[in-house]
Amino acid sequence: MDEWRAPRDRIRAMHTVVIAGIVIAVLLPAIPLVIWSLSGGWWFPRLLPEQWSLRSWRYLASPASRVAEATRNSVIIALATTAVSVPLGVPAGRALGLYRFRGKRFAEALVFAPLIVPALAVIMGVQVVLIRAGISATLGGVVVAHLLPALPYMVMVMRAVFSAYDPEYEQQARSLGASRWETLLHVTVPAVLPGVVTGALFVFLISWSQYALTLLVGGGRIITLPVLLFAFVTAGDHAMTGAVSLLFLAPALLILVVSARMLGGRSAGVSGLEGV
Amino acid sequence: MIRVGLEDVTYTYPGTDRPAVDAVSLTAEPGELVALLGPSGCGKTTLLKLIAGLLPSDRGMIRFGDRDVTAVPAERRDAVMVFQNHLLFPFMNVSRNIAFGLTMRKRPSAEIAGEVRRMIALMRLEGLETRRPSQLSGGQRQRVALARALVVQPQVLLLDEPFSSLDAHLRDEMRELVLSLKQSLDVTIIFVTHDQEEAVLLADRIALLFDGQVQQAGPPAQFYDRPATRRVAEFFGNRNLIAGTLSSRGASIVKTNYGHFAVSAPNLPDGPVWMSVRPEAIRIAPGDQPAPEGNNRVPATVLRRISMGMRIRCRVALESGVELDVLITDPDGTHGTGGSPDSGLGMPAWHEPSRTVQLQLPPHRIHCFPRNGSEGLAETQLRQ
Amino acid sequence: MTSRHSVASARPALLLAPALLVIGVLFAGGIMLALVQSLGYLPALGMRTLSGDAFIAVLTSRGFLRSLGLTLWVASVSTVLTVLFGLITALVLRRRLRNSRLIRFLYQIPLTVPHLVVAVAAAMLLSQSGLLSRLLFHGGLIPAPAAFPELVHDSAGVAIILVYAWKQIPFVGLVALAVFQSVGDDYESVARSLGASRVQRIRHVLIPLSLPAVVPATIIVFAFVFGAFETPLVLGTRFPSMLSVLAYRLYTDSDLTRRPEAMALNLVIALIALVLVALYRGATRVFSERRDG
Numbered sequence: 032m033d034e035w036r037a038p039r040d041r042i043r044a045m046h047t048v049v050i051a052g053i054v055i056a057v058l059l060p061a062i063p064l065v066i067w068s069l070s071g072g073w074w075f076p077r078l079l080p081e082q083w084s085l086r087s088w089r090y091l092a093s094p095a096s097r098v099a100e101a102t103r104n105s106v107i108i109a110l111a112t113t114a115v116s117v118p119l120g121v122p123a124g125r126a127l128g129l130y131r132f133r134g135k136r137f138a139e140a141l142v143f144a145p146l147i148v149p150a151l152a153v154i155m156g157v158q159v160v161l162i163r164a165g166i167s168a169t170l171g172g173v174v175v176a177h178l179l180p181a182l183p184y185m186v187m188v189m190r191a192v193f194s195a196y197d198p199e200y201e202q203q204a205r206s207l208g209a210s211r212w213e214t215l216l217h218v219t220v221p222a223v224l225p226g227v228v229t230g231a232l233f234v235f236l237i238s239w240s241q242y243a244l245t246l247l248v249g250g251g252r253i254i255t256l257p258v259l260l261f262a263f264v265t266a267g268d269h270a271m272t273g274a275v276s277l278l279f280l281a282p283a284l285l286i287l288v289v290s291a292r293m294l295g296g297r298s299a300g301v302s303g304l305e306g307v
Numbered sequence: 308m309i310r311v312g313l314e315d316v317t318y319t320y321p322g323t324d325r326p327a328v329d330a331v332s333l334t335a336e337p338g339e340l341v342a343l344l345g346p347s348g349c350g351k352t353t354l355l356k357l358i359a360g361l362l363p364s365d366r367g368m369i370r371f372g373d374r375d376v377t378a379v380p381a382e383r384r385d386a387v388m389v390f391q392n393h394l395l396f397p398f399m400n401v402s403r404n405i406a407f408g409l410t411m412r413k414r415p416s417a418e419i420a421g422e423v424r425r426m427i428a429l430m431r432l433e434g435l436e437t438r439r440p441s442q443l444s445g446g447q448r449q450r451v452a453l454a455r456a457l458v459v460q461p462q463v464l465l466l467d468e469p470f471s472s473l474d475a476h477l478r479d480e481m482r483e484l485v486l487s488l489k490q491s492l493d494v495t496i497i498f499v500t501h502d503q504e505e506a507v508l509l510a511d512r513i514a515l516l517f518d519g520q521v522q523q524a525g526p527p528a529q530f531y532d533r534p535a536t537r538r539v540a541e542f543f544g545n546r547n548l549i550a551g552t553l554s555s556r557g558a559s560i561v562k563t564n565y566g567h568f569a570v571s572a573p574n575l576p577d578g579p580v581w582m583s584v585r586p587e588a589i590r591i592a593p594g595d596q597p598a599p600e601g602n603n604r605v606p607a608t609v610l611r612r613i614s615m616g617m618r619i620r621c622r623v624a625l626e627s628g629v630e631l632d633v634l635i636t637d638p639d640g641t642h643g644t645g646g647s648p649d650s651g652l653g654m655p656a657w658h659e660p661s662r663t664v665q666l667q668l669p670p671h672r673i674h675c676f677p678r679n680g681s682e683g684l685a686e687t688q689l690r691q
Numbered sequence: 692m693t694s695r696h697s698v699a700s701a702r703p704a705l706l707l708a709p710a711l712l713v714i715g716v717l718f719a720g721g722i723m724l725a726l727v728q729s730l731g732y733l734p735a736l737g738m739r740t741l742s743g744d745a746f747i748a749v750l751t752s753r754g755f756l757r758s759l760g761l762t763l764w765v766a767s768v769s770t771v772l773t774v775l776f777g778l779i780t781a782l783v784l785r786r787r788l789r790n791s792r793l794i795r796f797l798y799q800i801p802l803t804v805p806h807l808v809v810a811v812a813a814a815m816l817l818s819q820s821g822l823l824s825r826l827l828f829h830g831g832l833i834p835a836p837a838a839f840p841e842l843v844h845d846s847a848g849v850a851i852i853l854v855y856a857w858k859q860i861p862f863v864g865l866v867a868l869a870v871f872q873s874v875g876d877d878y879e880s881v882a883r884s885l886g887a888s889r890v891q892r893i894r895h896v897l898i899p900l901s902l903p904a905v906v907p908a909t910i911i912v913f914a915f916v917f918g919a920f921e922t923p924l925v926l927g928t929r930f931p932s933m934l935s936v937l938a939y940r941l942y943t944d945s946d947l948t949r950r951p952e953a954m955a956l957n958l959v960i961a962l963i964a965l966v967l968v969a970l971y972r973g974a975t976r977v978f979s980e981r982r983d984g
């Protein structure tokens with residue numbers, strides 16, 4: 032048995048090292064965020080704060096910090112972006128995933144390009160029109176800007192969902208006597224719903240994480256969580272930076288948990304993650 | 308050529324309770340073509356992977372010749388396995404696929420090129436050298452997979468359902484190719500199949516597996532004439548089984564609840580047995596004629612019949628309810644005088660359904676094998 | 692309802708129209724507007740003459756070349772690290788993930804964490820007074836914070852590279868894992884049976900099998916780092932800055948006449964990214980043709 036076992040033990044040890052590395056690497060960045068958010072003072076070279084404090088969390092909850100306003104704006108913008116992206120993205124994904132038609136390659140290129148070309152570079156050009164239209168520095172203007180990375184992402188997710196979907200189920204339902212509407216309700220929707228929900232969650236996340244476009248279009252007047260976070264970073268307030276970071280991070284983890292549940296252990300839509 | 312010997316080989320997949328391969332002992336003589344036969348899930352592919360070294364056996368010993376290879380990992384075992392769905396590497400062309408094993412052995416490239424050319428000629432793959440697997444037909448893929456295995460000159464070639472993914476005519480072609488390879492190459496071949504006809508057609512020896520255990524191993528004819536158990540008989544399509552009790556005082560007699568049958572010395576202890584008799588061994592005559600000469604004459608009723616060209620297969624019931632298949636090789640010949648000339652099917656009527664016929668079971672064509680106590684007479688009757 | 696292939700083009704066109712309209716207006720419109728403005732046509736600022744001066748100014752400036760160099764450097768190094776560790780982790784995890792949901796969950800966390808948070812955490816960890824520096828000091832390995840290497844706000848962009856590698860390793864890893872899971876263990880078994888050692892199996896079988904998925908993923912990874920904005924804003928130096936940051940600085944410069952330069956730079960960024968788009972589509976097509984024959 033030696034020839035079987037000896038290399039296996041070495042490989043097992045190597046695997047353990049890599050997995051331990053993954054666990055440490057993933058969790059490490061959270062440590063200073065948590066410690067700083069609970070510190071009342073933490074000078075070099077101390078390993079732990081000389082004073083623990085809930086100051087930053089208390090300040091976070093107070094109106095003076097504008098955290099409530101920023102969170103509200105972030106949620107409104109992300110929900111609005113999702114509310115526009117889903118109804119536009121699902122049918123477009125169906126067209127690209129199910130059908131062959133003339134101009135399909137052009138359509139795919141147009142949808143795919145904004146996922147690669149930095150949105151900031153493009154929206155800077157659009158900004159002049161947003162100003163002219165009077166929606167720059169409004170929530171609506173920010174949502175328009177967020178659509179550029181979010182909507183193509185939703186289309187690509189739905190394209191992947193629909194290319195794994197067999198439309199003959201619908202024909203079967205029709206031939207069994209279901210109306211067009213009943214077919215949609217009882218066949219199509221249940222089949223693609225997990226994909227739609229996952230896509231929607233990640234679209235929400237794309238908008239939620241967006242800093243550059245909000246900064247550009249909001250012009251400092253639309254305060255979202257990342258804008259507020261960046262202000263604390265610039266001000267050098269480590270305690271507040273840590274606390275706001277953790278708050279900002281929470282929905283991202285929640286969405287990962289939910290989407291992992293939805294997809295039953297499979298990875299949370301690899302096709303989708305490239306947009307985040 | 309090398310002898311492959313398995314002793315008490317056992318393997319249980321992690322996380323399962325029942326061994327997939329359970330104490331298998333088996334020998335393949337040098338140059339033999341051995342079939343591992345069995346229904347799906349019987350452990351035959353697992354056994355092949357154990358021989359290949361792709362799974363580590365929990366217990367037992369595997370020998371190639373005198374060499375104990377139980378602990379030798381697959382890559383150094385000199386036993387190459389060809390998988391069911393050929394698994395050509397999709398990113399390599401035909402030549403590079405064939406060269407793979409030699410490349411892994413770091414042979415000089417001139418030698419590799421020569422060996423690959425030789426295999427391409429042997430397998431009649433000329434002109435396909437630069438094709439990718441996706442550009443080949445099913446038969447070509449299978450030949451490339453064989454070439455890829457044979458180029459490393461393994462002592463043992465292991466084939467997992469090698470022909471099951473091919474169309475009927477390609478399958479025949481490939482079977483012949485394997486038989487000719489066996490003659491031209493010094494290699495012991497073990498192959499897995501679920502198809503008893505294929506096993507019989509190709510193998511020098513068959514090992515039949517059920518539930519991870521070898522039920523019977525031996526030359527193909529044995530499985531028809533001398534099945535070791537009822538399951539073996541049934542797997543080979545033998546439905547003519549009669550339960551009885553053997554007693555050998557003086558002559559060998561099997562007592563059943565429809566009379567006594569004389570059998571030729573079965574070399575078995577007295578006790579519960581199954582009698583099996585092949586459909587073509589049973590003699591049959593019209594009911595209104597004197598029964599055929601000899602022992603073991605029984606009347607029966609025709610249930611249904613199927614024309615098989617020149618022959619007719621009849622399903623008949625004995626008085627007790629036991630059903631047998633009988634093959635009539637001479638439907639309108641000497642026995643046919645009493646019947647009407649035609650019944651619409653081109654068959655004389657004496658063996659029409661519901662007619663009475665006379666059967667005779669020649670003692671020397673009856674094979675007896677032990678019957679489990681649990682496989683009782685009552686059960687036999689239920690089964691009918 | 693008709694079958695997949697014979698659908699008249701009216702139906703997909705109707706399904707696509709709303710999304711394509713929004714994307715087209717924003718994307719193509721943004722590029723066209725950037726082009727117009729880069730040529731110096733900014734009526735709101737009273738600039739109405741067309742010229743290529745902005746392009747010349749941008750392309751010949753020392754800042755642009757340094758920024759381009761830094762951007763390509765950061766993108767290349769983090770892409771190499773990402774693919775390397777993505778493949779290593781995928782190779783290790785391919786048997787484990789089936790069993791451990793916790794490891795699977797942990798592995799995916801970086802994908803959803805916003806860049807800004809990762810950048811902030813990286814600053815707290817890697818700066819000269821950061822957590823790692825404190826740990827080394829206590830271990831007696833460095834005498835003072837200044838002895839800790841400059842990883843943040845440095846000219847090599849080390850912290851930026853690490854942030855992007857951290858974010859994207861699981862992306863490449865999951866892409867490779869999806870391949871490993873779909874091809875199963877049998878190709879590896881074939882290779883073993885033909886005499887391939889463990890290292891040979893990885894090099895000659897597993898990696899080539901994963902390339903049709905990993906190469907396009909690599910291009911996406913590179914493109915993302917190429918357009919990096921908030922991470923270098925937190926972790927980068929003021930000079931040279933990465934291209935997106937430079938464009939933003941030019942755009943928000945108090946000297947409004949620099950707007951055309953910002954737009955010209957945006958077009959250069961978009962052009963390079965579009966080349967990456969073409970590469971991506973080319974790569975996926977080459978690999979799918981190879982597979983399908």
